[in-house]
Amino acid sequence: MLKSPPRRLLGAALTGVLAVSALPAPTAAHPAAEPWTAVSDWNAIAMTTLLGDTTKSAPEAFLYLGFVHAAIYDAVVGVRGRYRPYAFHGRAPHGASAIAATAAAAHTILQTYFPYARTALDANLATSLAAVPDGPGEDAGVAYGTEVARHLIRLRAGDGRNAPVTYTKAPAPGVWRPTPPAFAPMAAPWLGAVTPLLIRRAAQFAPPPPPALTSGRYTRDFAEVKAMGSATSTRRTAEQTATARFYSGNAAVQVNAGLRDQIAVRHRDIVDAARMTAAVNLSVADALIVAWRAKLGYGVWRPSTAIQLAGTDGNPATAADPSWTPLLVNPPYPDYISGYNVVMAAASRALERVVGRHPLDLTLTSTAVPGAVRHYDSGAVLRAEVVDARVWLGIHFRTADVAARDVGVAVADWALDRYFQP
Incomplete structure (x- = not known):
């Protein structure tokens, strides 16, 4: 019978999680090298499933x-062993298939939270299991993966998802309000109060307060984004515009396509593929929770609002331009801190920690510019480009980008110091 710890929220104190004794090594009955493709396949299936659910906003994907x-x-x-478990401290039956366990675990999670896709997910499961020999190993893997997923679902019940949280700040100088053309309300305002997956609580990594409207920092940020982020900017170079547009699409798709490429390039087996994708996606989820807590709490206006209404900010060094518009249409949530930056920072830093001393060797594809591809050997270089890009798109003040970068790196470092260890 499978043994699991008592039900508790996943963001609770780590003492019990990290004190588990080493699990027994995999036995010779396990295949020597089950391919990593099952992990990549189900990552891609998860992305397709998430993108197909029109009831969920983009930030929820992470x-x-x-x-x-x-x-x-x-x-x-x-x-297969090798690393400490995350939340389910059991051991699969002797000879269980890791491919079957992967498919069953992912299938159970996805059909629970995305019931609209049940038919497609059932077909995906059948395809995955067709690659596994029929018999006790397949059956044991399916049973184990299903039980692991159900355990996680029980742990995440009541974690704050979809709670009745609303953005209530009244319009005022410095305060975010819905922006044109959609004038949409804040997306997923509850996200900042969700129980994290790895860190103890979102407040643990809270960014510093944003600069005051009359401060030198705000004045410099204002001038920079006004000049460089305008839809009609003559200061932004063609190369800078290309960088901005490269990072103007769907960050979840971009990160996870890069992860699948990493798994293939590095020839990871199924265990290391599972570790890499978990380390990155769980770190990103927690970093985004921190970011959304800051967005809801501080409610800082977007540069377009700030520039159009600069006459109300009490700062004599900022000049209003009622016709100013950003290069990219504003997403429906406040400026501080940047969601895209916190995602890319957490993802790149977690990946750096997983690959260790090796160069990053990461290839990213833009989801906004067809055929645009960039390669990075350094996470720091990638993170610097994303900070610049979101300013040059005209949708963030630089301080919001830098603070998000720092949060993402800090969350990933803290997580990889404590989770996914040998």
Whole structure:
């Protein structure tokens, strides 16, 4: 019978999680090198499923990707060993298939939270299991992966998702309000109060307060984004515009496509593939929770609002331009801190920690510019480009980008110091 710890929220104190004794090594009955493709396949299936659900906003994708890869990681580690489990401290039956466990864990998570896709997910599961020989190993893997996923689902019940949280700040100088053309309300305002997956609480990594409207820092940020982020800027170079547009699409798709490429390039087996995708996606989910807590709490206006209404900010060094518009249409949430930056910072730093001393060797594809591809050997270089890009798009003040970068790196470092260890 599978043993699991008492039900508790996943963001609770780590003492019990990290004090588990080493699990027994995998036995010779396990395949010597089950391919990593099952992890990549289910990452891609998860992205397709998330993108197909029109009831969920873009920021929510990272949370559910965290659930999927937490379940996959625990399922694979329970079969093959090598790393400490995340939340399910069991051991799969002798000879269980890690591929079957991966497929069953991901399938269970996705059909629970995305019931609209049940038919497609059932077909995906059948395709995955067709690659596994029929018999006790397949059956044991399916049973184990399903149990791991159900355990995670029970742990995440009541974690704050979809709570009745609303953005209530009244319009005032410095305060965010819905922006044209959609004038949409804040997306997923509850996200900042969700129980994290790895860190103890979102407040643990709270960024410093944003600069005052009359400060030198705000004045410099204002001038920079006004000149460089305008839709009609003559100061922004063609190369800078290309960098900005490269990072103007769907960050979840971009990060996870890069992860699948990493797994293939590095020839990771199924265990290391599960670890890599879990480390990145869980770190990103927690970093985004921190970011959303700051967005809801501080409610800082976007540069377009700030520039159009600069006559109200009490700062004599800022001049209003009522016709100013950004290069990219504003997303529906406040400026501080940057969501895209916190995602890319946490993802790149977690990946750096997983690959260790090796160069990053990361290839990213833009989801906004067809055919645009960039390669990075350094996470620091990538993070610097994303900070610049979001300013040059005209949708963030630089301080919001830098603070987000620092939060993402800090969350990933803290997480990788404590989780996914040998």
